[in-house]
Amino acid sequence: MIIGILKEPGDESRVALLPEAVKTLISWKVTVWVEKDAGSRAFADDELYIESGAKIHNREEILQQADMILGIQPLEEKEISKMKSDAVLFGQLNALYNPSLTQYLINNNRTAFSMELVPRTTRAQAMDVLSSMATVSGYKAVLMAADLLPRFFPMFMTAAGSITPARVLILGAGVAGLQAIATAKRLGATVFAFDVRQAAKEEVLSLGAKFVDVEGAKEDKGAGGYAVEQTEEYLQKQKDTIHEHAMKADVIITTAQIPGRKAPLLVEERTVRAMKPGSVIIDLAASSGGNCALSQPESTVDINGVRIVGVGNLAAKMPQDASKMYGKNYLNFLKLIIKDGEIHLNFEDDIVTGTCVCHKGKPVSPRIIQIQNN
Structure with a gap:
């Protein structure tokens, strides 16, 4: 399985995973592709990612070939359209505040997780990007x-x-x-x-x-x-x-x-x-x-x-530690869905269900379903 990490757009200086977190992810028997200069604004250059075991690829290659894409800011629809049909998108997609993107994901039979939807429960604290x-x-x-x-x-x-x-x-x-x-x-x-x-x-x-x-x-x-x-x-x-x-x-x-x-x-x-x-x-x-x-x-x-x-987005003003914290939240969440190097989505887990915007075009999170029904 290929997990792709993209460079964030605009003034966003954070990166989804720093090299130290990538090294942990690779130990779970997955391949990690990182977009060139993805971590440069968080003071993590490409050489550090290569040393951690990742491979550097261009954005188009990652979008077209990755099985899972990790980011922070939402992707534009034109980039989501380039992803493999069964690829899983992760990010802080603002799913409750960005109904057009949420509807696009549903209409195009996508599977997507929005990290700001992580439930505010004791078990999910270690995955709570909003708190971090x-x-x-x-x-x-x-x-x-x-x-x-x-x-x-x-x-x-x-x-x-x-x-x-x-x-x-x-x-x-x-x-x-x-x-x-x-x-x-x-x-x-x-x-x-x-x-x-x-x-x-x-x-x-x-x-x-x-x-x-x-x-x-x-x-x-x-x-x-x-x-x-x-x-x-x-x-x-x-x-x-x-x-x-x-x-x-x-x-x-x-x-x-x-x-x-x-x-x-x-x-x-x-x-x-x-x-x-x-x-x-x-x-x-x-x-x-x-x-x-x-x-x-x-x-x-x-x-x-x-x-x-x-x-x-004040977190982008402190990209090094903010990225470290975000990446740790990601790893704690991914532990729930990566088994033996493959994606296994257990929708009986309230954290997985609560964070999932949609799976193959069907709304999953109760908060998204509520919005869709209104």
Whole structure:
């Protein structure tokens, strides 16, 4: 069986598997073809892949001959059409947000797995690319904010007097939010964090941050650890509370997202205009609508001296470790479906079923089936 690894498009600097992961994959009795320069932006050159046992091929050869193709960003339809009819496609295909690609895969009798669909269960944690990449994003967001902020993060005692620590407000205490809290604390900031889930309070406090409590949140134990939509009354109370804390903040980092829906609006325009000049907002949800009313995807907006940075793929800013983590997630998943060097799809396994967009054109993941039936 030939497994192909493609070079990612555009500004994506990560690669699906680094040479060390390829070496492990080859030990499972498979052949690995890597596109020329696939890992160059993650500081893994072709020679390292060759040393790991892989073979370097051009993109057309991999598309046309590989039995399984591993990637991160979705392939374009014209490239999927070049794949063998029974080849299996893997990637972060955004299957819930990209209905045209999902429908194309179904209509063309393809088999495809979308890694962001990995169930949020204990057994699947080691395969959860969303959590891995959120760790990178939360860390990098704080460093970006520290670089833009016109003052120190930590408290300093100097000959010129004392410098008070920066005040950081984290909105959303999922994986990205918790990593942002931990990083901001390590840099010496005073950190406040908000999340609608009361279960997040203990984690926030354990990292040394102060929890911003807004009573009356609706929770759903079946939401896989994500936040759910709230009542209008609660949302207004939430915005008022965030407004009060934001006026005192030097940095706000927003991380709140709801799968399949537009990101919740947490920072209103009135809040931005009430913040101190020089303050910084890093909106990690900008690509899905934004947690801040004035953020723009992949852009920096200046409102009366308050800089709002709308970011999407922050993981690509740290390609080496991000690729290492992504590759480990891939290997943990592939263990479930590669036996004796061949593909064996066990659809009685909830992880395999939950992650599979479609098999030979038939929708498999319950989340995809639900969308197809609506």
